[in-house]
Amino acid sequence: MLARRTLGRIAAQPQVLGAAPSGARNMATLREIELRLKSVRNIEKITKSMKMIASTKLAKAQRAMQAGKQYGIANSEVFEHSPAEHSGKRKLFLVISSDKGLCGGIHSSVSKATRRAIADKDVPVEADSPIMVVGDKAKAQLSRALGKNLVLTFNQIGRDIPTFADAAGVADLIMKSGVQYDGITIVYNQFVSAISYESATMEVATEASLKESSGFKAYEMEEDVTKDLAEFSLANAIYATLTESHACEQSARRNAMDNASKNATDMISKLQMQYNRGRQAAITNELVDIITGASAL
Amino acid sequence: MSSATWRTVFTYNKYAQIAARALRQSLKENERVVAEKRGVTILRYQQWENGQGGQQVFLNPPEEKGKSKPAV
Numbered sequence: 001m002l003a004r005r006t007l008g009r010i011a012a013q014p015q016v017l018g019a020a021p022s023g024a025r026n027m028a029t030l031r032e033i034e035l036r037l038k039s040v041r042n043i044e045k046i047t048k049s050m051k052m053i054a055s056t057k058l059a060k061a062q063r064a065m066q067a068g069k070q071y072g073i074a075n076s077e078v079f080e081h082s083p084a085e086h087s088g089k090r091k092l093f094l095v096i097s098s099d100k101g102l103c104g105g106i107h108s109s110v111s112k113a114t115r116r117a118i119a120d121k122d123v124p125v126e127a128d129s130p131i132m133v134v135g136d137k138a139k140a141q142l143s144r145a146l147g148k149n150l151v152l153t154f155n156q157i158g159r160d161i162p163t164f165a166d167a168a169g170v171a172d173l174i175m176k177s178g179v180q181y182d183g184i185t186i187v188y189n190q191f192v193s194a195i196s197y198e199s200a201t202m203e204v205a206t207e208a209s210l211k212e213s214s215g216f217k218a219y220e221m222e223e224d225v226t227k228d229l230a231e232f233s234l235a236n237a238i239y240a241t242l243t244e245s246h247a248c249e250q251s252a253r254r255n256a257m258d259n260a261s262k263n264a265t266d267m268i269s270k271l272q273m274q275y276n277r278g279r280q281a282a283i284t285n286e287l288v289d290i291i292t293g294a295s296a297l
Numbered sequence: 298m299s300s301a302t303w304r305t306v307f308t309y310n311k312y313a314q315i316a317a318r319a320l321r322q323s324l325k326e327n328e329r330v331v332a333e334k335r336g337v338t339i340l341r342y343q344q345w346e347n348g349q350g351g352q353q354v355f356l357n358p359p360e361e362k363g364k365s366k367p368a369v
Contacts, residue, residue: 168310173342
């Protein structure tokens with residue numbers, strides 16, 4: 001009779017352990033934990049591979065940044081020796097970010113810096129200063145906060161290492177747009193180290209302010225050359241900031257994915273513990289039922 | 298000659314890009330392939346008016362082979 005009862009029982013549940021109707025609550029939890037465990041494992045694989053990709057891209061991006069920085073430094077030297085006579089109030093803000101997410105606080109750091117600069121009381125800028133944005137993420141953030149100031153936005157930069165062709169294209173479009181400004185402020189992320197970055201600004205002078213500066217007036221310049229210099233130095237500055245921001249983005253993405261993988265690993269071990277405990281509890285309950293059933297005879 | 302007429306048509310940056318393209322195309326095959334990568338740009342831009350974005354425009358329109366990219 002005992003054999004018939006246990007046989008009947010086993011026949012009733014041909015499924016996996018933990019599917020007993022008496023432990024229905026435990027079974028649902030066990031299934032849930034199993035599903036969660038599977039999905040977190042997949043996420044961990046994805047974030048780990050993204051971290052690997054970002055690390056390799058970071059090495060390349062850092063080399064490009066070192067090269068690009070030299071352009072920016074050479075650029076700034078000209079402006080240091082020819083300061084503007086009177087600082088203009090109308091600044092054009094060029095915000096450098098990118099189109100992709102999952103890279104920590106890169107885009108919001110740059111958007112916040114722009115909003116701070118426009119709201120700054122110490123160095124007042126016009127409230128309707130024109131803003132141009134490179135990258136969809138910062139464009140979305142700034143269009144909510146300072147939508148009226150947006151003039152021109154660019155995207156499809158930052159997929160790969162930014163080229164000088166990108167920078168020249170952006171510079172030309174800025175020149176062609178016909179926006180009035182006394183100077184350009186480029187807001188970008190500065191590479192402090194492989195694990196940290198901070199937002200920074202770079203000033204670029206226009207042809208007009210170069211012509212007026214005392215340093216320039218000391219020389220006899222051919223008419224068109226100053227215009228060429230202004231255009232070329234704008235492209236230079238954009239190239240330097242593009243490469244540096246790109247390197248910051250790769251490092252931030254690597255750190256973010258690293259943290260995500262660590263968190264996922266922690267979650268997996270916790271869930272695994274829970275699952276094992278639940279499984280063992282279900283087995284123990286089964287055994288108890290069988291044994292009490294047996295002893296009741 | 299000091300009075301070059303290209304200045305009325307395009308900027309110095311465009312002038313430099315054209316010269317760079319000519320130089321890249323004149324390289325030997327291996328070097329040319331490496332250098333071409335440095336001249337690639339798929340830049341897209343859009344004008345904004347009063348908080349509203351306009352149409353997305355390619356700076357260098359890619360050759361359309363049936364599939365076209367929708368404007369965001």
